[in-house]
Amino acid sequence: MIKLDKVTKLYKYKGFKHYVFKDLDLVLPTKRNIGLLGPNGAGKSTLLRLISGGETPNSGSIITDENMSFPIGMGQALLAVLSARENVKFVCRIYGKKDKEMEYIVNYVKDFAEIGDYFDQPLKTYSSGMRSRISFGLSMAFDFERYLVDETLSVGDQTFKNKAASVFKEKRAKSSTILASHSMSILKQNCEMGLFVNQGKVILFEKIDDAIDAYMKEVVNQPLRK
Protein backbone atom coordinates (compact mmCIF):
# COMPACT_ATOMS: atom_id res chain seq x y z
CA MET A 1 0.00 0.00 0.00
CA ILE A 2 1.12 3.53 -0.71
CA LYS A 3 -0.43 6.26 1.41
CA LEU A 4 -0.04 9.95 0.70
CA ASP A 5 -1.13 12.00 3.68
CA LYS A 6 -1.75 15.74 3.13
CA VAL A 7 1.12 15.94 0.65
CA THR A 8 2.01 19.38 -0.66
CA LYS A 9 4.60 19.71 -3.38
CA LEU A 10 5.78 22.99 -4.83
CA TYR A 11 8.71 24.28 -6.83
CA LYS A 12 10.24 27.67 -6.12
CA TYR A 13 11.83 29.74 -8.80
CA LYS A 14 13.00 33.30 -8.25
CA GLY A 15 10.48 33.82 -5.46
CA PHE A 16 7.60 32.35 -7.46
CA LYS A 17 5.94 29.27 -5.98
CA HIS A 18 4.39 26.78 -8.33
CA TYR A 19 2.17 24.30 -6.50
CA VAL A 20 1.98 20.85 -8.09
CA PHE A 21 -0.10 19.28 -5.30
CA LYS A 22 -1.75 20.85 -2.27
CA ASP A 23 -2.81 18.72 0.73
CA LEU A 24 -3.12 15.62 -1.41
CA ASP A 25 -4.59 12.54 0.29
CA LEU A 26 -4.36 9.30 -1.65
CA VAL A 27 -4.20 5.56 -0.97
CA LEU A 28 -2.93 3.23 -3.71
CA PRO A 29 -3.66 -0.46 -3.12
CA THR A 30 -1.01 -3.20 -3.17
CA LYS A 31 -0.59 -5.53 -6.17
CA ARG A 32 -2.72 -3.46 -8.53
CA ASN A 33 -1.38 -2.05 -11.77
CA ILE A 34 -2.23 1.61 -11.95
CA GLY A 35 -2.17 3.76 -15.06
CA LEU A 36 -1.22 7.40 -14.51
CA LEU A 37 -2.61 9.85 -17.00
CA GLY A 38 -2.97 13.56 -17.37
CA PRO A 39 -1.86 16.41 -19.61
CA ASN A 40 1.76 17.58 -19.85
CA GLY A 41 2.88 19.45 -16.75
CA ALA A 42 0.08 18.06 -14.60
CA GLY A 43 2.52 16.45 -12.17
CA LYS A 44 2.64 12.79 -13.27
CA SER A 45 6.45 12.56 -13.14
CA THR A 46 6.54 14.53 -9.89
CA LEU A 47 4.04 12.11 -8.35
CA LEU A 48 6.17 9.15 -9.46
CA ARG A 49 9.30 10.72 -7.97
CA LEU A 50 7.48 11.45 -4.71
CA ILE A 51 6.25 7.86 -4.50
CA SER A 52 9.72 6.50 -5.30
CA GLY A 53 11.22 8.47 -2.39
CA GLY A 54 13.62 10.19 -4.77
CA GLU A 55 11.90 13.48 -4.02
CA THR A 56 10.42 14.71 -0.77
CA PRO A 57 7.16 16.62 -0.32
CA ASN A 58 7.30 20.14 1.09
CA SER A 59 4.78 19.04 3.70
CA GLY A 60 2.82 15.91 4.50
CA SER A 61 4.08 12.34 4.39
CA ILE A 62 4.25 9.33 2.09
CA ILE A 63 4.08 5.94 3.77
CA THR A 64 4.66 2.64 1.98
CA ASP A 65 5.60 -0.91 2.82
CA GLU A 66 6.58 -1.77 -0.77
CA ASN A 67 10.05 -2.05 -2.28
CA MET A 68 9.79 0.67 -4.90
CA SER A 69 11.87 1.07 -8.07
CA PHE A 70 13.52 4.33 -9.03
CA PRO A 71 11.40 6.16 -11.65
CA ILE A 72 12.05 4.56 -15.01
CA GLY A 73 12.14 7.46 -17.40
CA MET A 74 14.23 8.70 -20.28
CA GLY A 75 17.51 8.22 -18.45
CA GLN A 76 17.73 11.54 -16.59
CA ALA A 77 19.05 9.73 -13.53
CA LEU A 78 22.05 8.57 -15.55
CA LEU A 79 25.22 10.62 -15.86
CA ALA A 80 25.89 11.86 -19.38
CA VAL A 81 29.69 11.86 -19.15
CA LEU A 82 29.84 8.22 -18.09
CA SER A 83 29.25 5.22 -20.33
CA ALA A 84 26.20 2.98 -19.96
CA ARG A 85 28.46 0.34 -18.38
CA GLU A 86 29.69 2.80 -15.74
CA ASN A 87 26.18 4.07 -15.07
CA VAL A 88 24.90 0.53 -14.60
CA LYS A 89 27.80 -0.24 -12.26
CA PHE A 90 27.06 2.93 -10.31
CA VAL A 91 23.44 1.91 -9.72
CA CYS A 92 24.57 -1.63 -8.82
CA ARG A 93 26.92 -0.21 -6.20
CA ILE A 94 24.15 1.95 -4.74
CA TYR A 95 22.04 -1.18 -4.35
CA GLY A 96 25.01 -3.01 -2.77
CA LYS A 97 25.47 -5.58 -5.56
CA LYS A 98 28.67 -7.61 -5.40
CA ASP A 99 30.98 -8.35 -8.34
CA LYS A 100 29.16 -11.40 -9.78
CA GLU A 101 25.71 -9.85 -9.47
CA MET A 102 27.06 -6.65 -10.97
CA GLU A 103 28.53 -8.54 -13.91
CA TYR A 104 25.19 -10.30 -14.47
CA ILE A 105 23.28 -7.02 -14.41
CA VAL A 106 25.76 -5.30 -16.75
CA ASN A 107 25.42 -8.16 -19.25
CA TYR A 108 21.62 -8.18 -18.87
CA VAL A 109 21.36 -4.46 -19.64
CA LYS A 110 23.84 -4.77 -22.51
CA ASP A 111 21.85 -7.60 -24.06
CA PHE A 112 18.55 -5.87 -23.46
CA ALA A 113 19.62 -2.50 -24.85
CA GLU A 114 21.25 -3.90 -28.01
CA ILE A 115 23.24 -0.74 -28.67
CA GLY A 116 26.51 -2.47 -29.53
CA ASP A 117 29.74 -0.58 -28.93
CA TYR A 118 27.84 2.47 -27.75
CA PHE A 119 27.48 0.65 -24.43
CA ASP A 120 31.01 1.78 -23.57
CA GLN A 121 30.64 5.29 -24.96
CA PRO A 122 29.54 8.28 -22.85
CA LEU A 123 25.77 8.70 -22.62
CA LYS A 124 26.04 12.19 -24.09
CA THR A 125 26.62 10.51 -27.47
CA TYR A 126 23.32 8.58 -27.24
CA SER A 127 19.99 9.35 -28.83
CA SER A 128 16.98 9.62 -26.49
CA GLY A 129 15.82 6.18 -27.67
CA MET A 130 19.16 4.64 -26.70
CA ARG A 131 18.98 6.28 -23.28
CA SER A 132 15.50 4.86 -22.78
CA ARG A 133 16.76 1.39 -23.65
CA ILE A 134 19.48 1.64 -20.99
CA SER A 135 17.17 3.14 -18.39
CA PHE A 136 14.45 0.55 -18.96
CA GLY A 137 16.87 -2.38 -19.15
CA LEU A 138 18.58 -1.23 -15.97
CA SER A 139 15.36 -1.13 -13.98
CA MET A 140 14.22 -4.49 -15.31
CA ALA A 141 17.49 -6.01 -14.10
CA PHE A 142 16.46 -5.38 -10.49
CA ASP A 143 13.60 -7.04 -8.65
CA PHE A 144 11.18 -4.56 -7.15
CA GLU A 145 7.69 -4.99 -5.73
CA ARG A 146 6.49 -1.94 -7.60
CA TYR A 147 7.85 -0.49 -10.83
CA LEU A 148 7.38 3.19 -11.48
CA VAL A 149 7.46 3.74 -15.22
CA ASP A 150 7.38 7.14 -16.85
CA GLU A 151 6.55 7.03 -20.57
CA THR A 152 9.37 4.64 -21.46
CA LEU A 153 7.12 1.99 -22.98
CA SER A 154 5.91 4.34 -25.68
CA VAL A 155 9.31 5.49 -26.96
CA GLY A 156 11.79 3.79 -29.25
CA ASP A 157 11.31 1.72 -32.34
CA GLN A 158 8.79 -1.11 -32.70
CA THR A 159 11.38 -3.82 -31.86
CA PHE A 160 12.22 -2.11 -28.59
CA LYS A 161 8.55 -1.53 -27.78
CA ASN A 162 7.79 -5.22 -28.29
CA LYS A 163 10.78 -6.33 -26.27
CA ALA A 164 10.01 -3.88 -23.46
CA ALA A 165 6.36 -4.95 -23.39
CA SER A 166 7.36 -8.62 -23.20
CA VAL A 167 9.87 -8.15 -20.34
CA PHE A 168 7.47 -5.84 -18.56
CA LYS A 169 4.72 -8.47 -18.78
CA GLU A 170 7.01 -11.03 -17.15
CA LYS A 171 7.84 -8.62 -14.35
CA ARG A 172 4.18 -7.83 -13.75
CA ALA A 173 3.52 -11.49 -13.00
CA LYS A 174 5.41 -11.04 -9.70
CA SER A 175 5.11 -7.33 -9.08
CA SER A 176 2.89 -4.38 -9.84
CA THR A 177 3.38 -1.06 -11.54
CA ILE A 178 2.41 2.57 -11.71
CA LEU A 179 2.67 3.47 -15.34
CA ALA A 180 2.53 7.04 -16.65
CA SER A 181 1.73 7.28 -20.33
CA HIS A 182 -0.09 9.28 -22.97
CA SER A 183 -0.80 6.10 -24.91
CA MET A 184 -4.27 4.85 -24.04
CA SER A 185 -3.62 1.45 -25.61
CA ILE A 186 -0.49 0.90 -23.47
CA LEU A 187 -2.40 1.91 -20.35
CA LYS A 188 -5.26 -0.44 -21.21
CA GLN A 189 -2.87 -3.33 -21.90
CA ASN A 190 -0.92 -2.96 -18.67
CA CYS A 191 -3.20 -1.48 -16.02
CA GLU A 192 -6.45 -2.27 -14.25
CA MET A 193 -6.82 0.92 -12.24
CA GLY A 194 -6.38 4.53 -13.34
CA LEU A 195 -5.05 7.66 -11.66
CA PHE A 196 -6.04 10.87 -13.37
CA VAL A 197 -3.93 13.94 -12.59
CA ASN A 198 -5.03 17.39 -13.72
CA GLN A 199 -4.59 20.90 -12.29
CA GLY A 200 -3.48 19.67 -8.87
CA LYS A 201 -6.39 17.21 -8.59
CA VAL A 202 -5.65 13.49 -8.37
CA ILE A 203 -8.55 11.05 -8.81
CA LEU A 204 -8.22 7.29 -8.45
CA PHE A 205 -10.53 5.16 -10.62
CA GLU A 206 -11.21 1.48 -9.96
CA LYS A 207 -11.22 0.84 -13.73
CA ILE A 208 -8.68 2.18 -16.20
CA ASP A 209 -11.46 2.82 -18.76
CA ASP A 210 -13.13 5.27 -16.37
CA ALA A 211 -9.84 7.13 -15.89
CA ILE A 212 -9.32 7.31 -19.65
CA ASP A 213 -12.87 8.53 -20.05
CA ALA A 214 -12.29 11.31 -17.52
CA TYR A 215 -9.05 12.24 -19.28
CA MET A 216 -10.73 12.34 -22.67
CA LYS A 217 -13.58 14.48 -21.36
CA GLU A 218 -11.53 16.94 -19.36
CA VAL A 219 -8.34 17.21 -21.39
CA VAL A 220 -8.96 16.10 -24.94
CA ASN A 221 -12.59 17.23 -24.89
CA GLN A 222 -13.96 14.23 -26.67
CA PRO A 223 -15.65 11.10 -25.29
CA LEU A 224 -13.89 7.75 -25.16
CA ARG A 225 -14.63 5.47 -28.12
CA LYS A 226 -15.21 2.02 -26.65
Added chain:
Amino acid sequence: MNQSSGIIVFKNVVWALLNREFKMRFEKGYLSYLFACGEVFIHVLIWWTIFSFMERRPFLDMELPIFILSGAVPWLFFSKSVLTNLTVFEGTKEFLAYKQVTIFAACVSRILVAVVLTFSGFIIGLLVFSYLGYTYFIYNPLIMFLAFFMMLFLSLGVSLIVSIPGYFFPDFTKIFPNVIRVLYFTSGVFWDISSFPPDIKPWLTWNPLLQIISLFRYSFLQAPLPGYINFYYLWIIIIVTLFLGVGIYFCMRKELISNARPRA
Protein backbone atom coordinates in the same frame (compact mmCIF):
# COMPACT_ATOMS: atom_id res chain seq x y z
CA MET B 1 15.14 0.29 7.57
CA ASN B 2 17.08 -0.50 10.76
CA GLN B 3 20.27 1.27 11.83
CA SER B 4 22.71 -1.35 10.53
CA SER B 5 21.06 -1.53 7.10
CA GLY B 6 21.12 2.28 7.04
CA ILE B 7 24.86 2.22 7.60
CA ILE B 8 25.30 -0.43 4.86
CA VAL B 9 23.27 1.66 2.40
CA PHE B 10 25.33 4.74 3.32
CA LYS B 11 28.56 2.77 2.78
CA ASN B 12 27.29 1.48 -0.59
CA VAL B 13 26.35 4.97 -1.72
CA VAL B 14 29.69 6.47 -0.63
CA TRP B 15 31.50 3.65 -2.44
CA ALA B 16 29.43 4.19 -5.61
CA LEU B 17 29.98 7.96 -5.52
CA LEU B 18 33.69 7.50 -4.83
CA ASN B 19 34.03 5.26 -7.89
CA ARG B 20 32.07 7.75 -9.96
CA GLU B 21 34.24 10.69 -8.75
CA PHE B 22 37.41 8.88 -9.79
CA LYS B 23 35.91 7.89 -13.13
CA MET B 24 34.83 11.47 -13.80
CA ARG B 25 38.17 12.99 -12.87
CA PHE B 26 40.43 10.47 -14.51
CA GLU B 27 38.52 9.27 -17.54
CA LYS B 28 41.09 10.98 -19.77
CA GLY B 29 43.90 8.61 -18.87
CA TYR B 30 46.54 7.65 -16.35
CA LEU B 31 48.39 10.97 -16.69
CA SER B 32 45.49 12.65 -14.89
CA TYR B 33 46.14 10.36 -11.90
CA LEU B 34 49.80 11.37 -11.94
CA PHE B 35 48.96 15.05 -12.18
CA ALA B 36 46.39 14.91 -9.36
CA CYS B 37 48.77 13.09 -7.03
CA GLY B 38 51.67 15.27 -8.16
CA GLU B 39 49.84 18.49 -7.27
CA VAL B 40 51.32 18.39 -3.77
CA PHE B 41 54.75 17.84 -5.24
CA ILE B 42 54.35 20.73 -7.72
CA HIS B 43 53.25 22.96 -4.85
CA VAL B 44 56.45 22.10 -2.97
CA LEU B 45 58.61 22.69 -6.04
CA ILE B 46 57.20 26.21 -6.54
CA TRP B 47 57.85 27.36 -2.95
CA TRP B 48 61.17 25.55 -2.81
CA THR B 49 62.32 27.45 -5.93
CA ILE B 50 61.10 30.79 -4.52
CA PHE B 51 62.82 30.22 -1.16
CA SER B 52 66.01 29.05 -2.88
CA PHE B 53 66.15 32.31 -4.88
CA MET B 54 65.51 34.27 -1.68
CA GLU B 55 68.27 32.22 0.03
CA ARG B 56 65.84 31.59 2.88
CA ARG B 57 67.24 29.77 5.92
CA PRO B 58 65.48 26.47 6.77
CA PHE B 59 62.57 26.67 9.21
CA LEU B 60 62.47 24.59 12.41
CA ASP B 61 65.68 22.69 11.57
CA MET B 62 63.83 20.84 8.81
CA GLU B 63 64.95 20.33 5.26
CA LEU B 64 63.16 23.02 3.23
CA PRO B 65 61.24 20.70 0.85
CA ILE B 66 60.09 18.51 3.75
CA PHE B 67 59.00 21.62 5.65
CA ILE B 68 56.89 22.81 2.70
CA LEU B 69 55.55 19.29 2.01
CA SER B 70 54.40 18.89 5.61
CA GLY B 71 52.43 22.13 5.31
CA ALA B 72 51.11 21.60 1.78
CA VAL B 73 49.61 18.14 2.45
CA PRO B 74 47.15 19.08 5.25
CA TRP B 75 46.40 22.39 3.55
CA LEU B 76 45.62 20.90 0.13
CA PHE B 77 43.53 18.22 1.80
CA PHE B 78 41.44 20.89 3.55
CA SER B 79 41.12 23.26 0.58
CA LYS B 80 40.32 20.50 -1.93
CA SER B 81 37.64 19.04 0.36
CA VAL B 82 35.97 22.36 1.04
CA LEU B 83 36.16 23.77 -2.49
CA THR B 84 34.80 20.63 -4.17
CA ASN B 85 31.94 20.49 -1.67
CA LEU B 86 31.02 24.09 -2.37
CA THR B 87 29.19 22.86 -5.48
CA VAL B 88 28.24 19.43 -4.20
CA PHE B 89 24.52 19.94 -4.98
CA GLU B 90 25.12 20.82 -8.60
CA GLY B 91 27.50 17.90 -9.03
CA THR B 92 25.24 15.31 -7.44
CA LYS B 93 21.69 16.31 -8.30
CA GLU B 94 21.34 13.81 -11.16
CA PHE B 95 21.75 11.01 -8.66
CA LEU B 96 19.31 12.34 -6.11
CA ALA B 97 16.62 10.53 -8.12
CA TYR B 98 17.87 7.43 -6.28
CA LYS B 99 16.43 7.70 -2.79
CA GLN B 100 19.56 6.16 -1.27
CA VAL B 101 21.80 9.02 -2.44
CA THR B 102 22.15 11.90 0.01
CA ILE B 103 24.10 15.12 -0.12
CA PHE B 104 25.85 14.06 3.09
CA ALA B 105 27.14 10.89 1.37
CA ALA B 106 28.30 12.99 -1.59
CA CYS B 107 30.22 15.33 0.76
CA VAL B 108 31.89 12.37 2.46
CA SER B 109 32.84 10.77 -0.87
CA ARG B 110 34.40 14.03 -2.12
CA ILE B 111 36.42 14.34 1.10
CA LEU B 112 37.62 10.76 0.66
CA VAL B 113 38.77 11.62 -2.88
CA ALA B 114 40.77 14.52 -1.40
CA VAL B 115 42.27 12.13 1.19
CA VAL B 116 43.40 9.68 -1.49
CA LEU B 117 44.84 12.37 -3.77
CA THR B 118 46.71 14.45 -1.20
CA PHE B 119 48.10 11.52 0.74
CA SER B 120 49.20 9.72 -2.43
CA GLY B 121 51.01 12.97 -3.28
CA PHE B 122 52.49 13.01 0.22
CA ILE B 123 53.92 9.52 -0.16
CA ILE B 124 55.22 10.30 -3.66
CA GLY B 125 56.82 13.51 -2.31
CA LEU B 126 58.49 11.71 0.60
CA LEU B 127 59.86 9.03 -1.73
CA VAL B 128 61.15 11.56 -4.25
CA PHE B 129 62.89 13.70 -1.59
CA SER B 130 64.35 10.63 0.02
CA TYR B 131 65.71 9.60 -3.40
CA LEU B 132 67.17 13.09 -3.82
CA GLY B 133 69.08 12.65 -0.56
CA TYR B 134 66.99 14.73 1.87
CA THR B 135 66.85 13.26 5.33
CA TYR B 136 63.71 13.17 7.44
CA PHE B 137 62.08 10.92 9.99
CA ILE B 138 58.52 10.75 11.28
CA TYR B 139 59.26 10.79 15.01
CA ASN B 140 55.68 10.97 16.10
CA PRO B 141 53.27 9.14 13.76
CA LEU B 142 50.48 9.32 16.34
CA ILE B 143 50.60 13.11 16.26
CA MET B 144 50.49 12.92 12.45
CA PHE B 145 47.37 10.70 12.57
CA LEU B 146 45.78 12.98 15.15
CA ALA B 147 46.41 16.02 12.94
CA PHE B 148 44.98 14.11 9.98
CA PHE B 149 41.78 13.16 11.81
CA MET B 150 41.37 16.69 13.13
CA MET B 151 41.68 18.05 9.60
CA LEU B 152 39.26 15.38 8.34
CA PHE B 153 36.53 16.36 10.81
CA LEU B 154 37.15 20.07 10.35
CA SER B 155 36.94 19.64 6.56
CA LEU B 156 33.65 17.74 6.87
CA GLY B 157 32.13 20.37 9.14
CA VAL B 158 33.25 23.31 6.99
CA SER B 159 32.20 21.47 3.80
CA LEU B 160 28.68 20.94 5.12
CA ILE B 161 28.45 24.58 6.25
CA VAL B 162 29.62 26.07 2.93
CA SER B 163 27.60 23.70 0.73
CA ILE B 164 24.32 25.29 1.90
CA PRO B 165 25.02 28.93 0.88
CA GLY B 166 26.83 27.44 -2.13
CA TYR B 167 23.46 26.12 -3.29
CA PHE B 168 21.21 29.05 -2.35
CA PHE B 169 23.53 31.88 -3.40
CA PRO B 170 25.50 31.13 -6.57
CA ASP B 171 27.66 34.24 -5.96
CA PHE B 172 28.93 32.64 -2.77
CA THR B 173 30.77 30.03 -4.87
CA LYS B 174 32.72 32.89 -6.47
CA ILE B 175 33.44 34.76 -3.23
CA PHE B 176 34.37 31.86 -0.98
CA PRO B 177 37.55 30.81 -2.87
CA ASN B 178 38.96 34.24 -1.90
CA VAL B 179 38.50 33.34 1.77
CA ILE B 180 40.44 30.14 1.09
CA ARG B 181 43.18 32.24 -0.56
CA VAL B 182 43.47 34.43 2.55
CA LEU B 183 43.60 31.34 4.76
CA TYR B 184 46.34 29.92 2.56
CA PHE B 185 48.61 32.85 3.39
CA THR B 186 47.70 32.91 7.09
CA SER B 187 47.76 29.22 7.99
CA GLY B 188 51.49 28.53 8.04
CA VAL B 189 51.51 26.41 4.90
CA PHE B 190 54.93 27.64 3.79
CA TRP B 191 56.17 29.58 6.81
CA ASP B 192 56.58 29.00 10.52
CA ILE B 193 55.02 31.25 13.12
CA SER B 194 58.48 31.87 14.67
CA SER B 195 59.36 34.06 11.68
CA PHE B 196 56.64 36.61 12.59
CA PRO B 197 56.95 39.57 14.99
CA PRO B 198 55.79 38.73 18.56
CA ASP B 199 52.87 41.18 18.49
CA ILE B 200 51.27 39.44 15.47
CA LYS B 201 51.84 35.85 16.62
CA PRO B 202 49.00 35.63 19.20
CA TRP B 203 46.50 36.74 16.56
CA LEU B 204 47.67 34.20 14.03
CA THR B 205 47.46 31.32 16.49
CA TRP B 206 43.68 31.72 16.71
CA ASN B 207 43.56 30.11 13.28
CA PRO B 208 42.81 26.39 13.88
CA LEU B 209 44.24 25.49 10.47
CA LEU B 210 47.60 26.93 11.50
CA GLN B 211 47.54 24.85 14.69
CA ILE B 212 46.64 21.62 12.87
CA ILE B 213 49.25 22.20 10.15
CA SER B 214 51.87 22.86 12.86
CA LEU B 215 50.79 19.66 14.62
CA PHE B 216 51.21 17.67 11.41
CA ARG B 217 54.62 19.29 10.84
CA TYR B 218 55.88 18.63 14.37
CA SER B 219 55.48 14.88 13.80
CA PHE B 220 58.71 15.24 11.80
CA LEU B 221 60.50 16.84 14.76
CA GLN B 222 61.85 15.52 18.02
CA ALA B 223 61.09 18.85 19.67
CA PRO B 224 58.13 19.18 22.08
CA LEU B 225 54.92 20.64 20.67
CA PRO B 226 54.86 24.45 20.68
CA GLY B 227 52.81 26.21 23.35
CA TYR B 228 50.38 27.80 20.92
CA ILE B 229 48.88 24.41 19.97
CA ASN B 230 45.90 24.11 22.28
CA PHE B 231 44.08 20.77 22.01
CA TYR B 232 41.05 22.00 24.00
CA TYR B 233 40.64 24.90 21.62
CA LEU B 234 41.07 22.68 18.54
CA TRP B 235 38.56 20.06 19.68
CA ILE B 236 36.03 22.73 20.63
CA ILE B 237 36.39 24.36 17.18
CA ILE B 238 36.10 20.97 15.43
CA ILE B 239 33.08 19.84 17.45
CA VAL B 240 31.31 23.20 17.06
CA THR B 241 32.02 23.20 13.29
CA LEU B 242 30.78 19.62 12.92
CA PHE B 243 27.63 20.28 14.96
CA LEU B 244 26.98 23.45 13.03
CA GLY B 245 27.57 21.71 9.67
CA VAL B 246 25.48 18.64 10.47
CA GLY B 247 22.82 20.80 12.15
CA ILE B 248 22.48 23.19 9.21
CA TYR B 249 22.42 20.23 6.82
CA PHE B 250 19.66 18.40 8.71
CA CYS B 251 17.62 21.58 9.12
CA MET B 252 17.93 22.56 5.47
CA ARG B 253 18.06 19.20 3.70
CA LYS B 254 14.30 19.00 3.18
CA GLU B 255 14.27 22.46 1.65
CA LEU B 256 17.29 21.55 -0.48
CA ILE B 257 16.24 18.17 -1.77
CA SER B 258 12.61 19.09 -2.32
CA ASN B 259 13.73 21.71 -4.81
CA ALA B 260 17.09 20.35 -6.00
CA ARG B 261 16.01 16.97 -7.33
CA PRO B 262 16.14 16.66 -11.09
CA ARG B 263 12.84 16.87 -12.93
CA ALA B 264 12.72 13.57 -14.79
